[in-house]
Amino acid sequence: MDHLEDELTCAICYSIFEDPRVLPCSHTFCRACVQGLVQPSPECAAGRHLSCPSCRARVDIPAAGPQALPINFALKAVIDKCQQEHRAGARAGAGAGAGTCRAHPRQPLNIYCLQDKQLVCGQCLTVGKHRGHPIDDLQSAYRKAREALGQLLEELTDKSEVSLCAERLQQHKAQCQSALESDREAVWKYFDELDNALGHKKAVVLSALDELSSSISEEFDALIEEVEKLKLEESELKELHSAVQKEESPLLFLEKLEGLQQRLHALKQKRLPDTEPVEIRPRMENLIKYVWSKTAIGQVHKLPTPQFQLMRRSKGYSDSVLGSEPADPRSVAVVVITFLLILWLKEIPPALMPAPLADLREFMLRLYEDSCIYLYNTVRELCHTSDALRKWCRFPT
Incomplete structure (x- = not known):
């Protein structure tokens, strides 16, 4: 690939062609490079044009932009083939050294780009994509990175904002959980006391009603028993009345009638209990x-x-x-x-x-x-x- 470097290098970016596009003047450039050269043109039907960097010919750009220009498939195929061979060679010789630049194959990778964090060659810094970037020697960059790693470890060892934030969140969570448990205990205590109060009040009222029930029984049971006795005596008098009516002997009839009248008079003398509503x-x-x-x-x-x-x-x-x-x-x-x-x-x-x-x-x-x-x-x-x-x-x- 080294002997084809000039043919495979874009005249604008001085790097290996990427997405090569052919202008009407037959010169080939990277599509991105062509995009950078496009200028507005009121005279052009599409409204844009560029001047070819190689022959200075005026080229009208289609309305769709540089992506509408034809691709240089032959050149693209050669580049792909060379890159495959270069990667295969790099794998075969891995460990032998830093190697050469992919964009500039004959240039050794001996400079470390601090901005892009990778090895580059001299041409990458002068005419390539890394032009103007801060650089350093690989060993020097390595030593500085090792020192920075030690400082980073110290920062991680010390209390960081993340750790402090995590501790504060844990503290807030613990406080909320503690408050929640306190509220839960308060709820249990309140409703236990309420249950006890309600249970006590219920028991007291039911006990009072039971006492009233006993009073009702004492009030009415004796009266009901007395009235039942009167009913029984009244029933006996009815039976006695029937027996007197059946008596044939005048003397016995008069005697029994006298007894019936006396018992009936005694029954009428007895006062019935008060039945007014209570x-x-x-x-x-x-x-x-x-x-x-x-x-x-x-x-x-x-x-x-x-x-x-x-x-x-x-x-x-x-x-x-x-x-x-x-x-x-x-x-x-x-x-x-x-x-x-x-x-x-x-x-x-x-x-x-x-x-x-x-x-x-x-x-x-x-x-x-x-x-x-x-x-x-x-x-x-x-x-x-x-x-x-x-x-x-x-x-x-």
Whole structure:
């Protein structure tokens, strides 16, 4: 390949042809070199031209650019063949020395290009691709690189920014994990305490209901047993009445009739238990729906345990004392006005009133009495549901 170097060297870059293109004047140059010579030309149909470096002939460049110029296949084939032979020779003689330059085959590779980090020849530095690059002797570059490697090792040994960043990230992660564990423990503790509070409150209320159940049994079982005895005695008297009717002997009939009348009189003298309706106060359904359900979850343990009682149902008492909806402001205003009207009517003697106004006064007073009864029962209900109010309440049972 050495004897063909001049024929295979581009006259523009002084290197072996790369992608050789033939100009219309028959001169061949690298496609990249041709691209560098193209100039705009308003006279040319394609708008670009160049001047051949060898013969100075004007060459119009196609619109597609230098890549549209024909390839010098013959020259390209020769270059490929020579490069294959050169690579084969380089492999065969590997280890014998640095070798010669591929771009300038007869030039030894004896200079180290610091910019491209490779060995080059003298022509590469003067007319080739490495022109103007910083250079050094190979051994000198080797010694400097060894020293730089030692300094690099020291930098890697010391705390680098990467290591510090990794440590900081690990610390942040550990802090977040610690905070997460603390939150998890707080959640477990909170809900354990809440479960305990709810369980305790549930047990206390159910125990109170069980006590009330025992009170109900004590209240009614004896009365029911007494009534059952009366029913049994009444049944015996009916049987005795049938037996008296069947008696044929006048004397025995009179005697048995006397006994029947005495027992019947004694039965009538016995008082039956009071069967007026009774009720449980307060009702847990209403407490849960209208009071406890509105209690903050953290305040459940502070809810007072109701003092359940069996009471006779008072006139005007509503089962939904605690379950009533909030009053409309207009209704409250009507109640206030009505109350004031009642107070005014109470101060006027009935004799001084016209008949219609006297009737109104009587109606309003009855309404007033019913309202007082309702308020009385409401306050009593509240007293049974609040520890704070219970000590101030004094109601007859």
